[in-house]
Amino acid sequence: AQSVTQPDIHITVSEGASLELRCNYSYGATPYLFWYVQSPGQGLQLLLKYFSGDTLVQGIKGFEAEFKRSQSSFNLRKPSVHWSDAAEYFCAVGAPDDMRFGAGTRLTVKP
């Protein structure tokens, strides 16, 4: 069965520092992978998605993610974090009609 693990429940980084959020997945076939961001009181916004092709995916707001099949990982990165990036981040795998989400990683940004 497909599943997603986000090992870090909460991460704190300083503004301007780099960020990496981890995501490991379990999927029987070629995975379809997504990263979403949820700001307080808001719905989920798609940051980026991977279906096939180039394993380094560029998304919105300066985020990127790298698909590594050998490690079953799809980590999200940003070179320089802004205070407005403070939010909860969800990794997901599967088709939209059978999407499995990770438990989320809450990002706090220190000034």
Add this chain to the structure above:
Amino acid sequence: DSGVTQTPKHLITATGQRVTLRCSPRSGDLSVYWYQQSLDQGLQFLIQYYNGEERAKGNILERFSAQQFPDLHSELNLSSLELGDSALYFCASSVGASGWGDTQYFGPGTRLTVL
């Protein structure tokens, strides 16, 4: 603003009651998805409708039902409510049926509190 609207924003009700949550998809989107987000279960896919027809079912309880109307808005009906049904309920929409290659756009959610 995603273009997906949900009403009401908040709902407080008692155990055993029935409520209806409403979702209007983005203009042009034919698929509507319902999700439940709770502290213990996380974010779970409940059900999908495409152009008025049920397309896919996830972890939706038998006490819950949904429908999509000819104008493409959708309603999620929750009955015989239990304390554990307290959660944030999201609606999302996309253009196509399968979603592959589509982007799901999420609404702001309805927070349901069952007392």
